[in-house]
Amino acid sequence: MDRFLSIEAFVRVAETSSFAEAARQLGVTSSVVTTRIQQLEKFVNAPLFHRSTRHVRLSEVGEAFYRECSEVVGRVNELTDQMRELRATPTGRLRIQMLPGYALGHFGAPLAEFNRRYPGIQLDVIVNDRVVDPIEEGFDVAFQIFPPIAESLIERRLFAVRRLFCATPAYIDAHGAPQHPRELLQHTTALYSGYPSRNRWVMTRGDEVVEMELPGMIRSNSVHLLRDYALTGGGVVCLPTLVASAALLDGSLVPILTDYTLSPLSFAAVYPATQRQALKVKALVEFLAEYLGPEPAWDRPLIARGWVS
Template sequence: MDRFLCIEAFVRVAETQSFAEAARQLRLSKSAVTTRVQQLEEMLGDALFHRTTRAVRLSEMGQAFYRDCSELVARTNEIVDQMREVRGTPSGTLRVHAAIGFMLGHSASLLRQFQDRYPEIRLDVVLDDAVIDPVKQGFDVALQIFKPVSDELISRRVFPVRRTFCASPEYLQQHGMPEHPRDLAGHRLGLFSGHATRDRWTFHKAGEEAVTLELKPHLMSSSVHLLRDYAYEHAGIVCLPTLVAAEGIRGGRLQIVLPEFVLSSFWLSAVYARTQRGAFKPRLFIESLVARFAGDEPPWDKPLIEAGLLAPDLLEE
């Protein structure tokens, strides 16, 4: 029995709460993972999991054993990666889950630069706007704008995500420019369906009390790119992150609505497992992202701020 392989299988089952998912992530058969966990249980003399047809839960001993084993597996993998770097370059697969709005149009150059520096690292990037637990779903890093779903996860900020209401000049010429947030109720609206506050929106203006409204959209979507295209079709007023809207604003296809009223901002953050704090490949990837945006406004926001179309200060969510 290879004790480390058995411990690694145990940790992966504990993290995913599934023998089948652990097997998929380890690229083994489910029976192989089951056998490794059973061998570990036989050696320890007690069950590590409570199993039913619907769930896999750690036993009392399993909970105590997991804390040390998760750190052991993470540290072992980190040491192996560091030794590979000493001998040559870091290698292996790095799985990244990322919000679609960030990756499309803004990330290809970042990925190229990372792989130019670390050519032996293979990137497996899945695009999805859902908020996930990267550990349970087998990712090394998740790039997302919402808070981590578990206390076992760490979040590191990469860059701010500002939002603005905007529409095509043709739509505004036909339907008029809103002068106050309350005027939005008289327009066809397209809004992001994943916003934590749902239909409740708060607008801030310097020297005035914040205005909080309930806005009922005519179109809700989990895709900010669909909302942008909806505005391009002169269909209504939409709320977009500036990283999606900036090109259209600079090119004249979109016009900011209510520029003097500011919405709260989010942060695009790299989320990863607490037990992987020192993991080598994820750390290299996250540090390259943070370094790219350190000490400056994102390149899509900077020209809008300089033109006076965006407030330079952040109102964080």
């Protein structure tokens, strides 16, 4: 029995709650994973999992063993990557999930630069805004605006996702611009459906805090669709600045309620703790942090105009 391979298989099954998914991530057959787990259980003389036709969950012994084993696997991966980093550039395939708001219009350029800098890394980029557990779904890293959904995940925040209410000049000429957040209830609004706060909105101005329910006439999980809708003059739309910045700067859209602030969200890299120092993940996350800088390019001119802070 190769103890490390058996422990690695045990950690993957514990994290994914699936022998099949653990096998897929390790690049072996399910029978190989099963054999490794059985050998490990025989070695420790205790069952590590409770198995049924629908569920795989850790036994009491397995839970205690997992806490130690996950650290061992993480440390071995870290040491291996450190040695590889000393001798060569990172290589291999990296499977990532990318938020559409950043993927469309912003990720292409850094992706090309990353490819030039690290030609040995192949990227599988899945674009969607679902909140995922990277471990369960086999992603090396997910980029999202939601906090991690499991304690076994690490979060590295990359930039603030600022948001503004805006509309076309024609819409404002026809309907007027809201002067207070509650006046939004008198307008046709279109909103992104995937924010963590759902329909609850909190806006602040100095010591004033306005909390309100804003259901929206139109709701969508596509901020690009909402921007296109706003550009038709259909109504007032709340957009992240990474999508709206160009239209705001050329005057196609006009910012509304800029003296009120919506709490910014964080665009973050979320990845398994056992990959904290994985060379490919580290290379991508550190590259994006360097590329984006302290303030992303789309926000700097808006900050200069006082539209966001």
